[in-house]
Structure formats: structure tokens, C-alpha cells
Amino acid sequence: MDKTRIFFLSEESESISFLEDVLSNVDGYETFLSSDTMNAAENFRRFLPAITVVDLDRNFPDALFRNLREICPVTRFLGFGSDPLQLTPFQQNFFSDILSKDDLRLRFMTAVNELKKQAAIVSTISKALTKIIGHSTAVKKLYQTIFKAIRSKGATVLITGESGVGKELVAKAIASVSSNLVSVNCSAITESLFESELFGHARGAFTGAISERKGLFEAANGGVLFLDEVGDIPLSMQAKLLRSLQEGEIRPIGSNETKKIKAQIIAATNHDLQKEAAAGKFREDLFYRLNVIPIEVPALRDRKEDIPDLINHFVREFSLRPNFIPKISDETMQALIRYDWPGNIRELENAIHRGLILMDGEELTLENIFTKNFAQQAIPAAARTWENIDYKTFQELQREEERQFILAKLKENNYSVTRTAESFGIQRPALYALAKRVGLDVAQQRNLDEEKNRDGALGR
Numbered sequence: 325m326d327k328t329r330i331f332f333l334s335e336e337s338e339s340i341s342f343l344e345d346v347l348s349n350v351d352g353y354e355t356f357l358s359s360d361t362m363n364a365a366e367n368f369r370r371f372l373p374a375i376t377v378v379d380l381d382r383n384f385p386d387a388l389f390r391n392l393r394e395i396c397p398v399t400r401f402l403g404f405g406s407d408p409l410q411l412t413p414f415q416q417n418f419f420s421d422i423l424s425k426d427d428l429r430l431r432f433m434t435a436v437n438e439l440k441k442q443a444a445i446v447s448t449i450s451k452a453l454t455k456i457i458g459h460s461t462a463v464k465k466l467y468q469t470i471f472k473a474i475r476s477k478g479a480t481v482l483i484t485g486e487s488g489v490g491k492e493l494v495a496k497a498i499a500s501v502s503s504n505l506v507s508v509n510c511s512a513i514t515e516s517l518f519e520s521e522l523f524g525h526a527r528g529a530f531t532g533a534i535s536e537r538k539g540l541f542e543a544a545n546g547g548v549l550f551l552d553e554v555g556d557i558p559l560s561m562q563a564k565l566l567r568s569l570q571e572g573e574i575r576p577i578g579s580n581e582t583k584k585i586k587a588q589i590i591a592a593t594n595h596d597l598q599k600e601a602a603a604g605k606f607r608e609d610l611f612y613r614l615n616v617i618p619i620e621v622p623a624l625r626d627r628k629e630d631i632p633d634l635i636n637h638f639v640r641e642f643s644l645r646p647n648f649i650p651k652i653s654d655e656t657m658q659a660l661i662r663y664d665w666p667g668n669i670r671e672l673e674n675a676i677h678r679g680l681i682l683m684d685g686e687e688l689t690l691e692n693i694f695t696k697n698f699a700q701q702a703i704p705a706a707a708r709t710w711e712n713i714d715y716k717t718f719q720e721l722q723r724e725e726e727r728q729f730i731l732a733k734l735k736e737n738n739y740s741v742t743r744t745a746e747s748f749g750i751q752r753p754a755l756y757a758l759a760k761r762v763g764l765d766v767a768q769q770r771n772l773d774e775e776k777n778r779d780g781a782l783g784r
């Protein structure tokens with residue numbers, strides 16, 4: 325079916341873009357929109373419209389109008405207001421003459437659906453952003469960059485920052501609008517498996533490849549591929565990764581065919597890749613290819629104003645008793661703000677979690693958070709800004725204290741995991757997880773203890 329041709333002549337670009345917008349979603353019309361009165365007759369002649377809308381009521385030249393009429397006598401003229409040339413009043417007839425009610429309904433439904441889609445996206449992003457706690461300028465800036473990364477529709481993002489600052493959380497926020505997020509921890513894949521993990525392999529590509537296997541790139545097609553610890557990708561693999569990113573395609577091992585892949589790449593690292601590139605440890609070209617939208621997540625010590633918010637958030641998250649929020653004195657809060665948190669938010673999160681498990685009574689104290697002996701040594705140090713303790717020592721002390729504490733409680737309860745967990749106010753799996761984290765194998769420890777007791781009883 326031929327499309328109805330509409331010629332629209334206006335002095336105002338707003339009118340033109342409004343019309344363009346209105347008509348862009350409606351089938352059945354072909355439009356010519358212009359503000360060029362000089363060449364109007366020429367354009368008119370070429371276009372020969374069925375309907376002409378003029379928005380030049382103040383100085384629509386008589387001669388031009390007559391000229392257009394002559395060129396195409398059947399065209400229907402619509403204009404603003406009534407005038408000596410008796411153009412049909414625009415406001416009254418434009419929509420009913422040009423657009424049927426169904427067209428309008430369709431147009432508005434499309435607009436409403438588009439708005440609904442946008443509202444859903446905004447709500448998904450907002451939800452993801454609420455997980456990133458903090459009100460510091462640094463966090464606000466982070467939100468803005470996350471929005472930019474989302475709006476970029478597919479540009480590669482490189483997230484940098486120390487361990488535990490929240491890089492993965494940022495990656496998830498960017499990927500929140502995608503229905504398909506595939507994450508890979510590059511440091512956890514051995515060099516020999518790298519290529520097949522990332523790009524997949526064909527059947528029979530190597531011994532043991534009994535069937536075809538899709539790689540992670542392909543799994544992320546249409547969505548987001550998150551390359552965590554990207555700085556740990558072996559040099560030998562970096563060239564292959566670069567080629568895939570540049571070409572937007574992969575070739576599984578043992579296959580002759582390439583596959584087109586469209587996925588947004590988000591990479592994260594706690595290495596300084598620029599420095600490593602300069603030292604020849606990371607390919608410079610790959611660094612630049614990844615670093616299209618750089619996002620640096622600041623260390624917690626550089627945004628200490630976020631510490632109280634984060635503490636309150638973790639207290640609520642890990643509180644073991646329903647509706648119970650422990651007290652935290654001002655001194656405790658101040659000491660926690662003074663501390664530099666070298667392990668960043670992960671360290672703070674774990675410390676609060678542990679404190680809540682170990683606390684008695686109503687108040688969360690530094691002794692609970694840092695464990696007793698450590699606190700005795702470290703609290704005075706806290707007042708002196710913790711200068712003399714290095715992080716490794718701090719972590720070892722913490723771990724050992726926790727281990728001793730859990731062990732003592734297990735012994736007190738005759739190695740009953742259920743009773744010990746109850747005494748902590750947690751479930752059995754949580755206690756096992758806690759023990760595992762501090763390197764305590766409950767069964768092995770019980771056997772060792774039993775052996776020791778037996779040996780003691782036998783006088784050995």
C-alpha cells in the first residue's frame with residue numbers, strides 16, 4: 325500500500341522535531357519535514373504530498389502558497405489559525421485528518437511501553453546501587469560513572485582498586501540491566517585451560533575433548549562478561565583475548581569457524597595495569613583496549629566518612645537476633661573510623677560479622693570486633709593510629725584468636741557442633757564455615773584431642 329505523503333513546512337525546529345517524533349512510530353506515512361521556504365517549491369514538486377502542513381502563519385508568502393497549489397492541486401493544506409488563505413485550522417483538524425484514533429492510540433501505547441521499560445531499568449539500576457553503601461563524594465562519583473557505563477551500551481569497562489574495595493559490586497551494578505552476566509575469575513584458571521574456558525573447544529580438539537564445549541565468551545553472548553582479576557591473565561593468552569575483543573569474534577580450539585560474539589566486557593583488577601604494561605608484564609594494547617571506561621574504586625581509608633554507614637549496614641545484615649540492633653558506643657565508632665582498614669570493606673564486613681557472633685549482651689565492643697587479645701594490644705595502638713602493626717601480623721593475630729576461641733568453645737561442648745553453634749546463636753553450617761575460615765578442621769581436631777587424652781590415660 326502506498327504511504328500517505330505529508331509535507332511539513334515550519335519556521336521552528338521544535339515543531340519539526342515534535343512532528344518527527346509523533347510520526348516516527350506510526351506506519352502508513354511518509355514525511356518530508358523542512359524549514360527551508362526558499363526551496364519549498366522545489367522540494368514540494370519532487371515530493372508531491374497528499375497533505376501539506378504549514379507552520380508559517382505569520383509570514384507564509386501568498387505567492388508560495390499559490391505556487392504550491394498549482395504544482396499539486398490535490399494536496400490538502402492545513403495550517404495554524406484562520407487566515408486570508410483559509411487554511412484549515414491546525415489545532416482542530418490536524419490529528420483527526422492526519423492521524424486516525426488507532427494511530428494515536430498506537431503511538432501513545434508505544435510511548436507508554438517505552439516509559440515503562442525505562443522505569444524498570446531505572447528501578448533495577450537503583451536497586452543495584454543501593455547495595456553500594458556510602459554517601460561520600462567518592463561514592464557519589466562512583467554512581468555517576470556506573471550510570472555512564474550503563475548508558476555507553478556495551479563499551480568496555482576497567483574497574484581498578486585495592487582488594488576488598490567493592491569492584492565486583494560495581495561490576496554487578498553495571499551488569500544489573502543485562503539479563504545475562506557471566507563471571508570468570510581469571511586468577512583461578514590455569515594457563516593450560518585458559519583458552520578452552522574462554523573460547524570453548526570443538527569435539528576431538530584434544531585428548532579428552534569428547535564433546536563440543538561452549539566457552540565463557542559464547543555463554544555471555546548478548547550480555548556481560550565479567551573478567552575478574554584480569555591482571556592475572558597469562559601473557560600468552562593476552563594476545564588471543566585482545567584479538568577477540570577487537571574482532572568481536574572467537575574461534576573455539578580445534579574449530580575452523582569463528583563465531584560472532586556481542587557482549588559487554590567488564591574487567592577488574594587490583595594491579596596497576598599501566599605500570600605493569602610499562603614493565604612488560606601486561607600487554608599495553610590490551611590495557612588500552614580494556615580501559616575504555618576506567619572506574620577507580622577508592623580505598624576505604626580514603627573515604628572514612630562511609631565507615632559509620634557501612635558498619636550500620638553490616639550490623640543490620642548480620643544481626644543474629646531478629647529486630648535486635650546492638651549498641652555501639654561513640655568511642656568504639658571513633659576507633660573503627662580511625663583504623664585504616666587495609667583489607668577495605670571486606671575486612672570491615674568480616675570484622676563486624678565476627679563481632680556479632682562473639683558478642684554477649686547488648687553492646688558491640690572493640691574486643692568482640694577485633695577479638696580479645698588483639699584488642700588489648702591493638703586498642704592503644706589504635707589511639708596511636710596503628711602504626712606499629714603490619715597488616716599480615718594483624719590478620720594472623722585475628723585468625724589465631726578466632727581459632728583459639730572456637731576451639732575452646734568446641735572443647736567446652738565436647739566437640740558437639742550443634743551445641744557449640746547454639747552457644748554462638750548460629751546454625752551448624754555457619755559454625756563449620758567459621759571454623760573453615762580460620763583453618764580449623766573440627767573432626768581432625770577432635771581425633772587429635774581424643775588421641776592426646778588416650779595417650780595421657782595410658783601414660784604415654
Ligand SMILES: Nc1ncnc2c1ncn2[C@@H]1O[C@H](COP(=O)(O)OP(=O)(O)OP(=O)(O)O)[C@@H](O)[C@H]1O
Binds near residue numbers: 486487494594673
Ligand atoms: N560500598 C559497599 N557497600 C556494601 N558492601 C560493600 C561495599 N563495597 C564492598 N562491599 C562488600 O565487601 C565485600 C568485598 O567486595 P568485592 O568482592 O566487590 O571487592 P573486590 O574489590 O572485588 O575485591 P577483590 O579484588 O579481592 O576481588 C563484598 O562482600 C561486598 O559485598
